[in-house]
Amino acid sequence: MREIEYREALREAVIEEMDRDPKVFLVGEDIGVYGGAFRVYKGLLDKYGPDRVVNTPISEIAIIGAGIGAALTGYRPISEIMFIDFATLAMDQIVNQAAKIRYMTGDSLNVPLVIRTQGGAGRGVAAQHSQSLEAWFYHVPGLKVVMPATPYDAKGLLKTAVREDNPVMFIEQKMIYLNKGEVPEEEYLIPFGKADIKKEGSDVTIFAYSAMVFEALKAAEQLEKEGISCEVFDPRTLVPLDEEALIESVKKTSRLVVVSEACQRGSIASDISAKVTDAAFEWLDAPIKVVAGLNTPIPYNSTLEKASTPDKKDIIDAVKGLL
Amino acid sequence: MSKLKKQEKISMLRTLLTIRKFEEKTIQLYQTAKIWGYLHPYLGQEAVAVGSCAAIEKDDYIVSTHRGHGHCIAKGGDLNKMMAELLGKSTGYCKGRGGSMHIADTELGILGANGIVGGGIPISVGAGFSCKFDKKGRVTICYFGDGASNNGVFHESLNMASIFKLPIIYICENNLYGISMCSKDSVACKNIGDRASAYAMPGYVIDGSDPEEVYKTVSGAVEHARKGNGPSLIEAQAYRFTGHHPNDPAEYREKQEVEYHKTEKDPVHNYSKKLADEKIIGSEELEAMEKEIQKMVDSSVEFAEKSPEPELDKFLEEVKNI
Structure with missing residues (x-):
C-alpha cells in the first residue's frame, strides 16, 4: 500500500470532505497562501477560493465563534487553532458555547464544528507552544476529543469528525506531521469510540x-x-x-x-x-x-x-x- | 427603506405590550419562586427589540443576550414555550434544560440567548459568514450591552465582521449599567457608537426608547448589509427599569435618574400615547389589545404550570450519550 505523511493524510481528508459537501469550509490563521503553520492546507486556497478557505486575523475567539455561528446555521466549519496553547484564548467559545449549546437549548440547535489544533512537546518551542491540554476538553461534557497517532487514523477520523453533529476537538501532535504511514487510495471512515x-x-x-x-x-x-x-x-x-x-x-x-x-x-x-x-x-x-x-x-x-x-x-x- | 404603515405601527405597539406584560408576569413568578435561578427583565428596553426585529424578516438571524426575553418575543417566539422553559418544564423551548438565558428557536432564526456577557458576539460572526455564503440577502442582528462592548470579544468580532464585510447589525443596548457599573465609568469614549470608526463601519447613537427611531436606523443598516456593504454598529440608549435582576435593589442608581426614565422615557407608555395622538389607535381598541395580551400571558402561565416536569429516567439515559 502507498505511504503518505500524517499531514498529507489530513489534507486528503479535508479535500474529500470539501468535495463531498459544499457546506464544509475552513477558517483559521495563516491558512491561505501560507497553507497553515504545519502546511496541512497547502494548495487549498487555490483549489477552493477565499470563501471556503477563510484566512483570518489573529483572533482565536472569533475563529471559534465564526465556526459556531456557521455551524448553527447549516455549515460544517473546521476552525483551526494553530497551537492548542492558544485555545486558552477562546475557552469561553469552546467550553461555554460550543460544548453546551445543543444540550442547553433542548436539542433545538446543534454545533457540527471541528476544531483542529495541535499540541505536544519536542520541538524546542518552550512553555507556551508545547502543552498537552487535552484533559481540559476531555473534562467538559459536550465535546468529543480525538487524538490520532497514524496517518491512517488521522484521515479516517477527520472525515468522521466533519460528519459529526457535535463539536469535536481534533488534536494533532506537532512532531508527527511528517511521519509516513499506509493510507489506502480508496475512501474509508473510522468511527469514534473504536480503539x-x-x-x-x-x-x-x-x-x-x-x-x-x-x-x-x-x-x-x-x-x-x-x-x-x-x-x-x-x-x-x-x-x-x-x-x-x-x-x-x-x-x-x-x-x-x-x-x-x-x-x-x-x-x-x-x-x-x-x-x-x-x-x-x-x-x-x-x-x-x-x-x-x-x-x-x-x-x-x-x-x-x-x-x-x-x-x-x-x-x-x-x-x-x-x- | 419603507415608511411604517398604520398596521405595522399597531403591530409594534402590540409587541411592546406583549414584552411588557410578559416580563411583569415573570417578575411575579420569580417573587413567588415559580421561576428560580436568574431572571433579567427587559422592562424599559422593549423598543430596541421591537424596532429592530420589525426591520428584519423571519429568515434573518438574531443572536441574543442574558436579558433576552424581549428579543425572543419580538422575533416571534412562542409565549407558551418561553414560559414553560422559565418554569423548567419539559414543554419549554429547551425542555427545561436551559431556563431564562438559553432560549433558542431555529425556525425563527433565534440563535440563542446567552449566559455569558459578550458570548454571542463571536457567534454572530459565524452567522454572518453563513448569510454571506448563502447569497440569499439574509442578515444577522447581534444584541449585546454596554458591558459587553468593553470585552475583548467585541474587538475581535467587529474587526473580523468588517474585514469580511459580513451582513451583521451590531446593536448595543446601552442601558447604562453592567450590573452596578455605570457605562459612564466603564466606557473610555463618549459613545459606544463612536467605536464603529475603529472598525471602518457606520456607527449610530440613537434613542432606544423610541421604536420608530430604532426601526428607521436598523432598516438603514439592514439595507446596507443586504447590499453587501458589511456591518454597522448601533448604540441604542435605553434604560433598565428594574435592577440587574428582580432582587437587586439597584442602590447604585440615583432615584431621580430612575424616575426620569420611568416617567419620560417609558417606551410602552410613550408609543401608546403617540399612536393615540396620531389617531392610529383609539382608547377602547388599546384597552382591548391590552386585555387580549394579558390573557395570552396568563394562558402561557397556565400552559407552563400544567406541563410535565422533565423525566428523571430520561435524563439519566440522555447523559450517557453526551
Missing part, C-alpha cells in the same frame, strides 16, 4: 494515544526481545472512549501501564487508571502504573525538554516494574 490495538501482546497492556503510541511501540519492540509481550492499546478517540475494548485487553494481560505526554496532575491517564480499577480490579495482577509528563511548564533547553515528557525508557521501566 485500535497497534500491537497485540499477552503480558502487559500499554495504553497510549497520539505521539506516545510510537514510544509505546518502541518500548514493546525492545521488551519483546527480552521475552515480555506487550499489547499497545490506542484509544484513538478519548471522548467517546472504547472502555469495553480496554477492559477486554486488561482481562487478557492483567497488567496496565497508562502513558500520557500530558503531566499527570488531573490527567486523562489518571482517569483511565481510575476507570480500569473500578471496572476490572479483580483481573489485575499488579497496580496500574501511570507514566506521564512531569508537572512542569515545558522547558526550552532540549535536555530538560526531553526529561519532561515520557519516552521509550520510562515505559520499559514501568512495564518491568509490574512483572
